[in-house]
Amino acid sequence: MAHEHKPLFDEAIQEMLNSLKTEDEMTEKQRRIMEAAIALFAEKGFHASSTSEIARRAGVAEGTIFKHFKTKKDLLYALIGPMFIKFASPLILKDVxxxxxxxxPAEEVILKLYRNRLALLEENWPRMRIVLQEALFHPDIMNALLENLVKDARGLAEASVKNRIEQSEFRPLPVKAITRAIFSTMLGYVFFSKAFPDEYANEDKDKDLRDAVDILMYGIANKRPDSL
Amino acid sequence: MAHEHKPLFDEAIQEMLNSLKTEDEMTEKQRRIMEAAIALFAEKGFHASSTSEIARRAGVAEGTIFKHFKTKKDLLYALIGPMFIKFASPLILKDVxxxxxxxxPAEEVILKLYRNRLALLEENWPRMRIVLQEALFHPDIMNALLENLVKDARGLAEASVKNRIEQSEFRPLPVKAITRAIFSTMLGYVFFSKAFPDEYANEDKDKDLRDAVDILMYGIANKRPDSL
Amino acid sequence: MAHEHKPLFDEAIQEMLNSLKTEDEMTEKQRRIMEAAIALFAEKGFHASSTSEIARRAGVAEGTIFKHFKTKKDLLYALIGPMFIKFASPLILKDVxxxxxxxxPAEEVILKLYRNRLALLEENWPRMRIVLQEALFHPDIMNALLENLVKDARGLAEASVKNRIEQSEFRPLPVKAITRAIFSTMLGYVFFSKAFPDEYANEDKDKDLRDAVDILMYGIANKRPDSL
Amino acid sequence: MAHEHKPLFDEAIQEMLNSLKTEDEMTEKQRRIMEAAIALFAEKGFHASSTSEIARRAGVAEGTIFKHFKTKKDLLYALIGPMFIKFASPLILKDVxxxxxxxxPAEEVILKLYRNRLALLEENWPRMRIVLQEALFHPDIMNALLENLVKDARGLAEASVKNRIEQSEFRPLPVKAITRAIFSTMLGYVFFSKAFPDEYANEDKDKDLRDAVDILMYGIANKRPDSL
DNA sequence: TATGAATGAGGATTCATTCAT
DNA sequence: GATGAATGAATCCTCATTCAT
Known part of the structure; x- marks a missing residue:
């Protein structure tokens, strides 16, 4: 089941990615600039963050930013590019x-997937937040997001769902509906944990996740999961 | 069951709301300005939209904007304020x-609620989109959003959910988990319909919604709803 | 002898010209900006003159410049555009x-022409200087210069020269050579008067011009003009 | 006839010249920098050419430029300085x-002179173009140009012209007028050959020059040259 | 009420130049 | 000698806002 891979991003960005693979070879100042930009873009958004503030926060001269990133937008791409690699590179998807x-059992598969993705999300939250925020305003980023993160994931999910429906493991519902339920459960979980961080602090996070999956499985499995 | 009502918004905004209740008494130009701003803010975001572009699009002089709205930010508030009224005013919540x-039966209640909220959302999408987008960057808006839209709704929902759990209509799960599932289902539905508008065009939208509710009910109801 | 007229300038500039015909309707500040720019561009060249210096010299805020001229380059075009009209508009060429x-007699025609052009040049020297200087660096201006000023003039001159050769008034030389001599004489006169302004001050300017024409006529006329 | 020689250039430049006489001892990179700068300055002018572009074009690091030339302006001087030597050094003027x-006969002298200067001009065109262009903006260069190239040449010319008038070889006109005619003829020739390069390509260039000189001689010689 | 000319602070970006390596 | 990372002043231009009309 070969998986043809489309361009992760469009031209300009692709190019950026190439020059970036080497995020480790970055100079000290370059890293400071990126960190400052991540913090600011996440907090106030791309357009509301000025290069002068980024420079101040990074402790470098404003000109230095442009030695490393041709453009403010290139800086944005440099920040979010790696997210597409981390979340969607063929290598990583193999994991999935x-x-x-x-x-x-489906339940465990889903739990594992959720945990895997949530961990990734948590580790990369500020950058991922930028991707999600800016996708709303930059059609190119939105495209990359849908094409590379959403569609890929959806494709994988639908194939598997279809399979389990055929094996009577899942209820005979439209594939799309079940897939959507799986996504929705995770989406809702993420939303709540960000909207009410206090309630999702620390220990019982996983309990919450298991509750969510429990409801999901009751909703989509052919047999009530407790009978399993 | 008295429902204590908090300030819909914080000071500045509250004030705006008062002066706005009268959205009908607006002059022609005022309305044109708001419409232009709605379109632009929704499309490019608040910070990326300039007052000069708003003026051009509205066909008014740039100064005119400031005759009606002290500040660009006041214009934003004037746009989104009504959303809080429409979605959360005591009057409207009575409806809910x-x-x-x-x-x-719970299933029908949920379906009705979903349809009610979705209709409201659809009718007011550009403004609502602005609320959601800008909440990411303006803590005051985020606050108003959580306090007035999410918390209220959650409050109502949790009360009802708790009730149905006690009546063994819903499974004996944490109230929070069930409430979250109800939200998630709608959230996911909205997300998919915006992310893949082609698949959610026209007629069978409601079928999609019913599928989603079906899964939800299987997930949370004590008895398999197919017995219904 | 209809004279087909080509575009005076390329698109961008043509557009400028239209919006400019009305150089009289300019606001006070607009005129001050143009005057400051003329002085600076003439003195230091376009690239070496900063908009901030123009603003200072004009006594306006820097932003004001850009309210009136979209771009620094548009300001340049606005300054030199009128030169093309003054020197090459069909209306004016009718004069020629x-x-x-x-x-x-040829001698008088040439003298009249020289005086006519020199007067025009003198009246508009700072702007014309800018045209000539910047043509060296901006291919579009160079093009407009050659197409609209030089070629037109050359066309007119060659027709007349050819005629006078046929009538044995001018020596039977290549038309191009005689035309070039006529141009060169004027070009050299202008050059000297600019390079050694002291020698060309005041009263005997015209004597200098007549000397130059005298030599020219001896050079190109079939009979020695000394009979005059 | 001792010829008092003024400073070729003013202080700063003179100093440069000294350190430069050694244009042959230049290192490889130094030469590449100069060549890149010549090309760029000629094409876009001094102010519009950035050191970074020069460095890129020369294939050196930006810092390298400043190892060899203290200042961007020093680089300019280093480029044009040699022109003054080539065109005006006592050594060369001896040639003239x-x-x-x-x-x-005057005619042949003038032709020879023209050919000599034109050849020099053609061989050094890009640099000479820079001298002429930048003289418009840098008073020091303009001065050097007038003092060293124009005045010297004019001085030589006027002496000779005066002589030939006294010998009735040239018409009894003001020396200045004849000298100016001689300059104008060459100036016009150069102008036309640069403005309409197509017409001055290849073979018949010299025919054009001879035509120009022919007209000039008719204009200034006491006897019609064909009688010679 | 509505205008649009005017503002000047602030925007992103480029510049010539320095300096540690 | 050569590098290229770093600088910060200066570049052109846009911004939200004011105000006389």
Missing amino acids: KQIINEDL | KQIINEDL | KQIINEDL | KQIINEDL
């Missing part, structure tokens, strides 16, 4: 595919 | 409470 | 044609 | 004087 294809 | 309290 | 076609 | 003093 592996989870999906392990011969496990 | 009524649906909740009608003695109907 | 009239001189050429009056039935006068 | 020799031509002038050979006992030849």
Whole structure:
């Protein structure tokens, strides 16, 4: 089941990515600039963050920013580009595919997937927040987001869902509906944990997640999961 | 069951709201300005939209904007303020409470609620989009959003959910988990319909919604709803 | 002898010209900006003159410049555009044609032409200087210069020269050579008067011009003009 | 006839010249920098050419430029300085004087001179173009140009012209007028050959020059040259 | 009420130049 | 000798806002 991979991003960005693979080879100041930009873009948005403020926060001269990033927008791309690699690179998706294809009960597969994605999200939250925020305003980013993160994931999910429907593991509902339920559960979980961070602090996070998956499984499994 | 009502918004905004209740008494130009601003803010975001472009689009002089709205930010508030009224005013919430309290099967209550909220959302999408987008960057708006839209709704929902759990209509799960599932289902539905508008065009939108509710009910109801 | 007229300038500039015909309707500040720019561009060149210095010299805020001229380059075009009209508009060239076609001895025709052009040049020297200087660096201006000023003039001159050769008034030399001599004489006169302004001050300017024409006529006329 | 020689240039430049006489001892990179600068300055002018572009074009690091030339302006001087030597150094002018003093008919002297100067101009065109262009904006260069190239040449010319008037070889006109005619003829020739390069390509260039000189001689010689 | 000319602070970006390596 | 990262002043231009009309 070969998975043809489309351009992760459009031209300009693709180019950026190439020059970036080497995020480790960055100079000290370059890293400081990126960190400052991540913090600011996440907090106030791309358009509301000025290069002068980024420079101040990074402790560099304003000109220095432009030595490393041709353009303010290039800086944005440099920040979010790696997110597409982390979340959607074929290498990483293999990880996901592996989870999906392990011969496990659906419930565990879904839990594992959620945990995997949530961990990734948590580790990269400020950057991922920027991706999500700016996708609303930059059609190119929105495109990359839908094409590379959403569609890919959806494709993988739908294939697996279809399979489990055929095996009577899932209820005979439209594939799309079940897939959407799986997404929605995670989306809602993320939303609540960000909107009410106090309630999702610390220990019982996973309990919350398991509750969510429990409801989901009751909703989509052919047999009531407790009978399992 | 008295419902204590908090300030819909914080000071500055509250003030705006007062002067605005009268959205009908607006002059022609004022309305044109608001419409132009709605279109632009929705499309490019608040910070990326200039007052000069708003003026051009509205066909008024730039100064005219400031005759009606002291500040660009006041214009933003004037646009989104009404959303809080439409979605959360005590008057309107009565509508929601009524649906909740009608003695109907949970499934129908939820469907009705979803339809009610979705219709409201659809009618006011550009403004609502602005609220959601800008909440990400303006803490005051985020606050108003959580306090007035989310918390209120959550409050109402949790009360009702708790009730139905006690009546063994819903499974004995944490109230929070069920409430979240109800939200998630709608959130996911909205997300998919915006992300893949082609698939959610026209007629079978409601079928999609019913599928989603079906899964939700399987997930949270004590008895498999197919017995219904 | 209809004279087909080509575009005076390319698109961008043509557009400028239209909006400029009305150089009289300019506001006070607009005029001050143009005057300051003329002085600075003439003195230091376009690239070496900053908008901030123009603003200071004009006594306006820097932003004001850009309210009136979209771009620094537009300001340049606005300054030199009128030169093309003054020197090459069909209306004005009629003036030149009239001189050429009056039935006068060549010597007087040439003298009249020189005086006419020199007066025009003197009246508009700072702007014309800018045209000549900047043509060296901006291919579009160079083009407009050659197409509209030089080629037109050359066309008119060659027609007349050819005629006078046929009538044995001028020596049977290549038309191009005689035309070039006529141009060169004027070019050299202008050069000297600018390079050694002291020598060309005041009263005997015209004597200098007559000397130059005298030599020219000896050079190109079939009979020695000394009979005059 | 001792020829008092003024400073070729003013202080700063003179100093540069000294350190430069050694244009042959330049390192490889130094030469590449100069070549890149010549090309760029000629094409876009001094102010519009950035050191970074010069460095890129020369294939050196930006810092390298400043190792060899203290200042961007020093680089300019280093480029044009040699022009003053080539065109006006006593050594070279001896060449000119020799031509002038050979006992030849004026026509041939002038032709030889023109050819000599034109050849020099053609060989050094890009640099000479820079001198002429930048003289418009840098008073020091303009001064050097007038003092060293124009005045010297004019001085030589006027002496010779005066002589030939006294010998009735040239018409009894003001010396200045004849000298100016001689300059104008060459100036016009150069102007036309640069403005309409197509017409002055290849073979018949010299025919054009001879035509120009022919007209000039008719204009200034006491006897019609064809009688010679 | 509405205008639009005017403002000047602030925007992103480029510049010539320096300096540690 | 050569590098290229770093600088910060200066560049052109846009911004939200004011105010006389």
